[in-house]
Amino acid sequence: MHPIKRWLFRRADNYQQNLKLLISGFGLFALGAILIATSEFLLRSSLLQESLALLGLVIAGTGIILAAFGYICLSVLRLFRILSTQQTDD
Numbered sequence: 001m002h003p004i005k006r007w008l009f010r011r012a013d014n015y016q017q018n019l020k021l022l023i024s025g026f027g028l029f030a031l032g033a034i035l036i037a038t039s040e041f042l043l044r045s046s047l048l049q050e051s052l053a054l055l056g057l058v059i060a061g062t063g064i065i066l067a068a069f070g071y072i073c074l075s076v077l078r079l080f081r082i083l084s085t086q087q088t089d090d
Contacts, residue, residue: 009084012077018070025067032060 011018035056043049 005084008077009081011073012081015074018073021070022067022074023070025063025065025070028063028066029060030063032056032058032063035059 033056036053039049039052039056043052
């Protein structure tokens with residue numbers, strides 16, 4: 001079996017870690033959104049406001065990427081695993 005395919009199968013079978021990725025990605029996104037909202041509504045126009053908004057944007061972007069990776073591993077890779085084993089059983 002190809003090493004990439006083997007890695008995808010192992011990743012698809014690891015439900016708990018994939019769910020942790022999804023939840024932590026959502027948490028990071030929420031933290032980033034809170035930082036952006038805080039900088040927009042609670043701070044005056046300044047370098048601090050822009051820096052806090054940039055930090056929130058980076059954190060939110062990282063959260064989106066983690067959540068998307070966790071979701072893909074939970075759903076798409078699981079379907080890939082099921083379809084691949086059905087093809088090899090025939």
